[in-house]
Amino acid sequence: MVYTLCIPMPLFSKARPRLGANGAYMPYAYKQNQRRMRAFIRQQWDKEPLEGPIRLDLECYGEARMDCDNIIGGLMDSANGILWLDDRVTIIPEISVKWSKAKKTDSRWDVTITEL
Numbered sequence: 001m002v003y004t005l006c007i008p009m010p011l012f013s014k015a016r017p018r019l020g021a022n023g024a025y026m027p028y029a030y031k032q033n034q035r036r037m038r039a040f041i042r043q044q045w046d047k048e049p050l051e052g053p054i055r056l057d058l059e060c061y062g063e064a065r066m067d068c069d070n071i072i073g074g075l076m077d078s079a080n081g082i083l084w085l086d087d088r089v090t091i092i093p094e095i096s097v098k099w100s101k102a103k104k105t106d107s108r109w110d111v112t113i114t115e116l
Contacts, residue, residue, distance in 0.1 A: 005083075007040045007109040009033075011062035014073025030074075037078040037109075050084045052091030055114040060099045062107035068097050075109060083113060 015030035060071055072095060076087045084091050094116070102108075 001115045003045075003113045005041065005044045005109075005111040005113075007037055007111065008107075009036055009040065009109070010104050010107040011060055011066065011071055011109070012074045013066040013070035014077060033074065034078045037075070038082060041079055041082050045083060049081055050091070050113065050115065052084060053093050053116040054084060054091065055094040055116055056092055056096070057112040057114070058095070058097045059110040059112075060097065060108075061102035061110075062099075063104055064099075064101055068099060071099070072097055075111070079111075083111075 012030070012033040015027045017024040017026055058072065058075060080087050
């Protein structure tokens with residue numbers, strides 16, 4: 001089976017945990033982006049999380065202000081437990097990413113998941 005999703009929102013990078021008085025936390029803006037992405041995913045995905053193995057193909061359109069591995073990390077953190085059970089390599093052994101420049105207003109994430 002092959003599944004496709006389009007997430008119409010600006011690209012964002014996986015954030016690094018910050019340390020505060022109460023311990024480690026993820027930045028507020030990152031958590032907001034995750035919530036927004038999860039909402040878009042849930043609008044398009046009504047199935048149980050895939051158990052794998054799967055191939056993930058990601059085409060990103062947006063500004064050039066981040067590294068590819070961090071773009072993947074933002075999606076992986078947001079979709080974990082919704083699209084797939086876990087993002088470990090036994091479930092997602094293959095990932096490809098392609099980035100194309102686009103205005104922030106035209107940004108999107110095109111996600112293709114192929115069951116192997």
